[in-house]
Amino acid sequence: MSSHKLCMIPGPIEFHEDVLQAMATPATSHVSPTFIPALGESIELLRQILFTSGQPFIIAGSGTLGWDMTACNLIEAGENVLVCNSGYFGDRFGECLETYGANVTHVRVPIGDAPQLEAVSAALQGKKFKAITITHVDTSTGVLADIKSIAEIVRKESPETLIVVDGVCSVGSEEIRMDAWGIDVVITASQKALGAPPGLCVLGVSERAIGIFKARKTPVANYYANWNRWLPIMNAYEARKPSYFATPAVQNVFALHVSLKQIVAQGVEKRFVLHKEASAKVKKVVHDLGLKLVPTGLDHAANGMSAVYYPEGVAGTDLLPKLAAHGIVAAGGLHTEIASKYFRIGHMGISVTEPQRGHIDATLNALKSSLAECGYKVPQ
Amino acid sequence: MSSHKLCMIPGPIEFHEDVLQAMATPATSHVSPTFIPALGESIELLRQILFTSGQPFIIAGSGTLGWDMTACNLIEAGENVLVCNSGYFGDRFGECLETYGANVTHVRVPIGDAPQLEAVSAALQGKKFKAITITHVDTSTGVLADIKSIAEIVRKESPETLIVVDGVCSVGSEEIRMDAWGIDVVITASQKALGAPPGLCVLGVSERAIGIFKARKTPVANYYANWNRWLPIMNAYEARKPSYFATPAVQNVFALHVSLKQIVAQGVEKRFVLHKEASAKVKKVVHDLGLKLVPTGLDHAANGMSAVYYPEGVAGTDLLPKLAAHGIVAAGGLHTEIASKYFRIGHMGISVTEPQRGHIDATLNALKSSLAECGYKVPQ
Structure with a gap:
C-alpha cells in the first residue's frame, strides 16, 4: 500500500477498505444463501439511490454494455433517437444505437458547452423520437447536462419519448431523481x-420503459444483454431466490453491495451536497491558479470531476508524470479534438465523503507543486 | 474464513490466496503502467494455456457473453451452424446463435451421452455449415465431448467450417490444443x-477465424461484443500501450493474471494429468458408494467435475443441506429434464493441483457422511 498512488481520475476511483475487503471474499456460489441477499439488497439500494420505483439491473460487464442494453431492448430498427451530444460519449452512444438499427439525430454543442434546451426543443418539433439520450456528465469534457430541465421539455413537447440518461460518470455524485424528473433509463x-x-x-429502468420493452414488436437482437433473460433473474434475487442465466461477478457484487450500503447510510442528499462543495473547492483552486476549465461555465461543470486545460507552456507529457511523482494519478484528455490540451481529475466517492483522508488536498497541492516544477508561474 | 464452506461446485471454484489478494488491489487506472502489463501478459499466457498462436480476448462479462462474441462476429444472418448438443448449454448456445440470424441444426444425444462422431459426420453431408459448436464439458451433465476427434472429422469433411468449442467448464482442466487440433474458437x-x-x-480465436471475421460482408450487429472495437485494444495492451474502448474489470484482470501465471508455472501438461487423476479418484469413490454418474460412460466423463444421480431414497433437498453442514457446497442439477435427480461436484484448480489442501478428500468424506445421515446404506 505504501507505494500506492491515489487514483484521482474520473473512474475508477479510490475505494473504501471495506469495499476492497469484499472483493477478496473467498469463493462463493452465485446461488448461495450468502450471495443471494447481497445482490437482492443491492437492487433495492439502487432504487433508493436513483429515487425510482423502477427496475435496477446489475450485470457483469463495463458501463459500455449499458448502451447495448438500452439500445437493443428499447429501440426497434428504424426508430428515431435524438442524441444530446456533448462530446466523445455522445458520439459513441450514437454509434451503439445505430448498431441496433436506430436513426440517430445528433444535437451537437461546441466543446465545453452543455446541451441547449432550445436546440433540444427545436429538434423535438422536427420528428417523433422513440428516445432521447443525454450524457449527464461527459467524462471527456467534465460538462454537466441539465437533465432535469431537458426531461421537463421532453415530457411537455413529446411525452411519449423515452428519456435515457448516460449516468456512468454521474450516478452517486450528481443529483438524479428518476421518477420525479420523469427519467426512463439511467445507465451507470x-x-x-x-x-x-x-x-x-448498472442500470435503472422506469416502469414505463419496462412496459414499452414488453410491448415491442420485434425480437431483441442481442442474447447477453436481453432483458427478457435478466428480468426474471433480477426479480428472483430480489425475492431472495436462486436463479441462473449467466454467472454473476460474485466478488464485484459483494463489493458494490458494501459501497451502496455506505452511500445510503451516509445519505444520498448529503452526498449530493458534499460533491458540490468538493467540486467548488477544486474549481476555485483551478481558477486561482489561472487555469481554465474545459466546461465554458461553472453552471454546467460536473461536481464529480474537473477537466482543465494545461496553461500556456505546460505540456501534459510533462505535468502528468510530475503529478504521478507526487503520488497522484490524473487522466489525460479524451475528447479527440483537444486530447493533448487538457487533463482530468476525479473527485468522487470516499475522496469527497471522507475528507479526513485528505485526497482532494493532496491532489490540489500536488497540482500546485507540479505546475511550479513545469516552470509555470501562478498569476498574481 | 473460519465459517467459509468449500465451494466445490463446477465454478466458481476455490481461489488461491494470492488470487484473492489481487482482487483487493487498491484503485488503479485502467491505463496505468501497473495495469497494462497485467492485461498484456495475461493475453500472452492464454496463448500458452490454449496452445495457440491466435488472438485471446479478455473482456468484462460472464462466459455467456462469449456466445454473443462468437455469434455476432463470426456468423452472418442466414448462415448455417451445427450445434453438437449434449444438454442445457447446447440449447442455450443455439438460441444465442439464432438471435444473430444463424440457421441452427442441432445434433442431439440422449442425456449423459457425448456427441456421436457418426451423427456429426452425417450432418456435415447434409449442408454447408459456417461453423460447428461443441460444448467441451456440458456443466449441466458433466459430459466430456471428444473435441479432438470431432475437429478431425470436420477438418476432413468440411474444412471451411469453423470449429467453435464452448470451453467454459473445460479450459484449465481438460486437454485442449487449439492449433494442433484445428480449433478456431475457444470460449471460456x-x-x-x-x-x-x-x-x-475469455476467448481464444484462431488466426483463420480472425481472417474470416475481417472478410465479413455485413456489419457486426452488436456494439459491446464487436471484435472491431476489441482487437485494437487487445493489441495495444499486448504491446504495453494504453488504449480505451470500455473500462476493463481491473481487479478481476489482476486476479486472473496471478492465476494464469500459477497455471503456466506449474505446467499446463501436468495440470491435465492432475485433473485426470483427481477425477478418477472421485469417480472411483462415487462408484464404490454405489452411485451412478450422469455421463453414460467413463470415457466421456469430464475430469473437472462430476454429475452424480442421487441414490434411490435420497432427495437432493436432503443431501445438499447435509453436505453444506459438513462445510461442502455442492450444486444441484441444471439439466431441466432431470434437475431434481442429481447433483454436481467441481474438482478443478487449486482443489486438484494442491492436494495438500485436502479439498477433494473433505468433499468425498462429507459425501459419505451425508449419505449415511440420509439413511443411505452403502452397498457391500
Whole structure:
C-alpha cells in the first residue's frame, strides 16, 4: 500500500477498505444463501439511490454494455433517437444505437458547452423520437447536462419519448431523481461514484420503459444483454431466490453491495451536497491558479470531476508524470479534438465523503507543486 | 474464513490466496503502467494455456457473453451452424446463435451421452455449415465431448467450417490444443479451471477465424461484443500501450493474471494429468458408494467435475443441506429434464493441483457422511 498512488481520475476511483475487503471474499456460489441477499439488497439500494420505483439491473460487464442494453431492448430498427451530444460519449452512444438499427439525430454543442434546451426543443418539433439520450456528465469534457430541465421539455413537447440518461460518470455524485424528473433509463457502472471496482454494468429502468420493452414488436437482437433473460433473474434475487442465466461477478457484487450500503447510510442528499462543495473547492483552486476549465461555465461543470486545460507552456507529457511523482494519478484528455490540451481529475466517492483522508488536498497541492516544477508561474 | 464452506461446485471454484489478494488491489487506472502489463501478459499466457498462436480476448462479462462474441462476429444472418448438443448449454448456445440470424441444426444425444462422431459426420453431408459448436464439458451433465476427434472429422469433411468449442467448464482442466487440433474458437470464463473469480469472459480465436471475421460482408450487429472495437485494444495492451474502448474489470484482470501465471508455472501438461487423476479418484469413490454418474460412460466423463444421480431414497433437498453442514457446497442439477435427480461436484484448480489442501478428500468424506445421515446404506 505504501507505494500506492491515489487514483484521482474520473473512474475508477479510490475505494473504501471495506469495499476492497469484499472483493477478496473467498469463493462463493452465485446461488448461495450468502450471495443471494447481497445482490437482492443491492437492487433495492439502487432504487433508493436513483429515487425510482423502477427496475435496477446489475450485470457483469463495463458501463459500455449499458448502451447495448438500452439500445437493443428499447429501440426497434428504424426508430428515431435524438442524441444530446456533448462530446466523445455522445458520439459513441450514437454509434451503439445505430448498431441496433436506430436513426440517430445528433444535437451537437461546441466543446465545453452543455446541451441547449432550445436546440433540444427545436429538434423535438422536427420528428417523433422513440428516445432521447443525454450524457449527464461527459467524462471527456467534465460538462454537466441539465437533465432535469431537458426531461421537463421532453415530457411537455413529446411525452411519449423515452428519456435515457448516460449516468456512468454521474450516478452517486450528481443529483438524479428518476421518477420525479420523469427519467426512463439511467445507465451507470460500478467504478465511478458508486465507489466499487470496475466490472459491473448498472442500470435503472422506469416502469414505463419496462412496459414499452414488453410491448415491442420485434425480437431483441442481442442474447447477453436481453432483458427478457435478466428480468426474471433480477426479480428472483430480489425475492431472495436462486436463479441462473449467466454467472454473476460474485466478488464485484459483494463489493458494490458494501459501497451502496455506505452511500445510503451516509445519505444520498448529503452526498449530493458534499460533491458540490468538493467540486467548488477544486474549481476555485483551478481558477486561482489561472487555469481554465474545459466546461465554458461553472453552471454546467460536473461536481464529480474537473477537466482543465494545461496553461500556456505546460505540456501534459510533462505535468502528468510530475503529478504521478507526487503520488497522484490524473487522466489525460479524451475528447479527440483537444486530447493533448487538457487533463482530468476525479473527485468522487470516499475522496469527497471522507475528507479526513485528505485526497482532494493532496491532489490540489500536488497540482500546485507540479505546475511550479513545469516552470509555470501562478498569476498574481 | 473460519465459517467459509468449500465451494466445490463446477465454478466458481476455490481461489488461491494470492488470487484473492489481487482482487483487493487498491484503485488503479485502467491505463496505468501497473495495469497494462497485467492485461498484456495475461493475453500472452492464454496463448500458452490454449496452445495457440491466435488472438485471446479478455473482456468484462460472464462466459455467456462469449456466445454473443462468437455469434455476432463470426456468423452472418442466414448462415448455417451445427450445434453438437449434449444438454442445457447446447440449447442455450443455439438460441444465442439464432438471435444473430444463424440457421441452427442441432445434433442431439440422449442425456449423459457425448456427441456421436457418426451423427456429426452425417450432418456435415447434409449442408454447408459456417461453423460447428461443441460444448467441451456440458456443466449441466458433466459430459466430456471428444473435441479432438470431432475437429478431425470436420477438418476432413468440411474444412471451411469453423470449429467453435464452448470451453467454459473445460479450459484449465481438460486437454485442449487449439492449433494442433484445428480449433478456431475457444470460449471460456475466469471462474472455472482458470482459477479466478467470475466477471471475465475469455476467448481464444484462431488466426483463420480472425481472417474470416475481417472478410465479413455485413456489419457486426452488436456494439459491446464487436471484435472491431476489441482487437485494437487487445493489441495495444499486448504491446504495453494504453488504449480505451470500455473500462476493463481491473481487479478481476489482476486476479486472473496471478492465476494464469500459477497455471503456466506449474505446467499446463501436468495440470491435465492432475485433473485426470483427481477425477478418477472421485469417480472411483462415487462408484464404490454405489452411485451412478450422469455421463453414460467413463470415457466421456469430464475430469473437472462430476454429475452424480442421487441414490434411490435420497432427495437432493436432503443431501445438499447435509453436505453444506459438513462445510461442502455442492450444486444441484441444471439439466431441466432431470434437475431434481442429481447433483454436481467441481474438482478443478487449486482443489486438484494442491492436494495438500485436502479439498477433494473433505468433499468425498462429507459425501459419505451425508449419505449415511440420509439413511443411505452403502452397498457391500
